[in-house]
Amino acid sequence: MTAVPQIVDSHCHLDFPDFAEELPQVVERAVEAGVSRMVTICTRLRLEPQVRAIAERFAPVYYAAGTHPMSAADEPLATVEELVALAQHPKFVGIGESxxxxxxxxxSKAVQQDSLRIHIEAARQTGLPLIIHARAADEDMARILSEEHAAGVYTCVMHCFSSSRALAEAALDLGFYLSMSGIATFKKSQELRDIFASAPVERILVETDAPYLAPQPYRGKRNEPGYSIHTAKVGAEIFGLSYADFAAQTCANFDRLFTKAAKAAQAA
Structure with a gap:
């Protein structure tokens, strides 16, 4: 019997109410599909205990925490010290999303920018990757990421990348990674697929952003981590690789960026 290729869902939201009634089944379906690890993301720090509990409950699940930019004006401004303290948990593997x-x-762009710089400093101090949400803010995003990188190196993934080629190139020039979501499978996303195709395959991750952005053939339905295989199959086509080879490459990419998660998996 041929083994199922293993992949990683590098970004999902398992604490969202969409999964409340069947979370164990959602995780089980993902593992059966070959999704060996999932990173569930906390978007409001006051909810971190709930997100942490999910990571503690399920062996394949890791977590990250930060303040989502759309919530930056509604939540207390995070502190570097707060984020660094949270990062001491063995399954806390990333800073964000910010x-x-x-x-x-x-x-709220001013407070968003302040919050972003705080998260960058926490990523710098912890050595954990920064998880970036960028929408309709390409120029400011490229500027701040570049300014901060010049002030002190940190690592980063552009989560659910669907921005401009210019921002993709700016991120890649800094050594950052681009994460491919279900958007890349949509028929009208050829321009986005072309951007991914021009990037080094060594800098590509796969994610669902579940429960949002379900890939074809599930578009319009609730997304879940197991559906990341459909995005990965499109990714394999983009890079001219077999699904197994693309899956292995993105796993290696994840391990290179999310080093804490890689070490934890090896120790398990």
Missing amino acids: GLDYHYTAE
């Missing part, structure tokens, strides 16, 4: 979102919340 970033800039001017699509709906441009009026």
Whole structure:
């Protein structure tokens, strides 16, 4: 019997109410599909205990925490010390998601930028990767990421990347990674697929952003980590690789960026 290729869902939201009634089944389906690890993301620090509990409950699940940019004006501003303290947990593997979102919340851009710089410093101090949300803010995002990188090196993934080629190139020039979500499978996303195709395959991750952005053939339905295999199959086509080879490559990429998660998996 041929083994199922293993992949990682590098970004999902398992604490969201969409999964409340069947979380064990969702995790089980993911593992059966070959999703050997999942990173569930806390978007409001006051909810960190609930997200942490999910990571503690399920062996394949790790977690990250930060303040989502769309919530930056509604939540207390995180501190570097707070994020560094949270990062001591053995299954806490990333800082964020943080970033800039001017699509709906441009009026809070100043506090979003302050929050982003705090998260960057926490990533710098902990050595954990920064997880970035970017929407309708490409110029400011590229500028801040570059300014901060010049001030002190840190690692980063551009989560659910669907921005411009210019921002992709700016991130890649800094040594950062691009994460491919279900958006890359949509028929009208050829321009986005072209951006991914021009990136080094060694800098690509796969994610669901579940419960959002379900890939084809589940578009419009609730997304879940097991569906990341459909995005990965499109990724394999983009890079001209077999599914097994692309899955293995993205796992290696994840381990290179999320070193704490890689070490934890090896020790398990």
